[in-house]
Amino acid sequence: MENPYFTLHHEFREAGAEVLISSGQACVAFGIATFSKDGDWIIRENEASCNAVLSVLGKHGAMYRLGAPLHPGWLCVGWTSHFEFRAQAGLRMRTDFCSRPPRVPLVDNLWSRAVKAAGLDVVDVESLIRLKQTRRQRDYSIIGALAEVAGWEEDLPELALQYLQDYDGLLRAVQRWPAEAAACEREAVRRLRGDAPRTEVVAAIAVEQDARIQEDQARIAAMQAKFEAYASQFGKLRSRWRRTGTPLPEQHRELVIEAESLRKEVL
Amino acid sequence: MTDQEIVAASERLLRPYRIREDCPYLSEDQRELSRLDLEGRSAWMGEWLMLAASNVLLAPTTVRSR
Numbered sequence: 001m002e003n004p005y006f007t008l009h010h011e012f013r014e015a016g017a018e019v020l021i022s023s024g025q026a027c028v029a030f031g032i033a034t035f036s037k038d039g040d041w042i043i044r045e046n047e048a049s050c051n052a053v054l055s056v057l058g059k060h061g062a063m064y065r066l067g068a069p070l071h072p073g074w075l076c077v078g079w080t081s082h083f084e085f086r087a088q089a090g091l092r093m094r095t096d097f098c099s100r101p102p103r104v105p106l107v108d109n110l111w112s113r114a115v116k117a118a119g120l121d122v123v124d125v126e127s128l129i130r131l132k133q134t135r136r137q138r139d140y141s142i143i144g145a146l147a148e149v150a151g152w153e154e155d156l157p158e159l160a161l162q163y164l165q166d167y168d169g170l171l172r173a174v175q176r177w178p179a180e181a182a183a184c185e186r187e188a189v190r191r192l193r194g195d196a197p198r199t200e201v202v203a204a205i206a207v208e209q210d211a212r213i214q215e216d217q218a219r220i221a222a223m224q225a226k227f228e229a230y231a232s233q234f235g236k237l238r239s240r241w242r243r244t245g246t247p248l249p250e251q252h253r254e255l256v257i258e259a260e261s262l263r264k265e266v267l
Numbered sequence: 268m269t270d271q272e273i274v275a276a277s278e279r280l281l282r283p284y285r286i287r288e289d290c291p292y293l294s295e296d297q298r299e300l301s302r303l304d305l306e307g308r309s310a311w312m313g314e315w316l317m318l319a320a321s322n323v324l325l326a327p328t329t330v331r332s333r
Contacts, residue, residue: 001313003309003313006309028308034300109270
């Protein structure tokens with residue numbers, strides 16, 4: 001059986017959507033995660049891509065989860081769209097879309113650096129690392145793994161020095177690339193260059209992780225505050241959709257009306 | 268680090284590669300996965316999903332990513 005999220009990506013592309021596999025499924029494609037329970041895509045901020053994705057998801061009998069309508073009007077201010085449906089063998093498929101992911105300063109770079117293979121379009125490894133700087137502790141192992149396989153192994157010192165998450169790996173990177181380490185402003189690298197004790201370097205890595213976690217928590221809290229009233233209304237809509245089996249195009253039409261107020265909220 | 272270097276490294280990861288045995292971030296499962304091509308990685312994920320759907324417990328040692 002093929003990864004159903006990769007199959008879905010092929011369907012999106014065949015329908016004319018410009019989308020990039022991101023987050024967990026990108027980790028699966030890059031060979032560092034065996035499993036990811038949902039699918040995240042970066043989508044082009046245009047109606048053609050949104051309509052193509054909605055068309056595919058509609059054929060699967062998808063239902064909106066809490067989020068904004070999949071439309072450039074909401075994507076362009078940072079909102080995200082979320083769906084779910086049942087696939088073969090009862091698999092619960094969950095799909096998430098955004099066009100302006102957090103922590104990626106230049107969205108155009110995402111598209112120009114995207115890599116393609118076997119009909120898949122995947123975000124580049126550096127953008128993936130940025131995307132993975134989330135509030136979840138476990139994502140920092142993923143970041144370390146990406147820095148290891150793309151930075152250390154592929155001879156990209158900036159990637160290794162900036163993102164390795166373990167003492168021994170970072171020490172080796174500083175010794176291997178002394179000039180690049182001297183130019184690196186990361187606190188853990190600076191301490192290694194100053195022959196600081198291991199505990200200080202490990203502490204610097206931990207503090208850095210915690211700062212990223214707090215930043216992401218603050219971002220999500222701010223988003224939820226703007227979302228509160230809408231979330232309540234969405235819950236009522238969703239209950240009705242479930243009860244009546246409302247098809248996705250109708251859900252979308254109703255959500256566009258319900259979510260109008262969100263368009264004024266820039267995230 | 269140029270865009271070209273980032274793209275080249277990213278493309279390389281889509282092909283089979285080897286992870287060193289003492290890599291602190293990745294388990295034997297990931298080392299095996301990295302040696303597969305995209306088709307093999309896709310099939311592995313498909314198998315995991317089927318197991319999950321069948322309520323079979325997932326191996327706790329595996330790095331799972333959202």
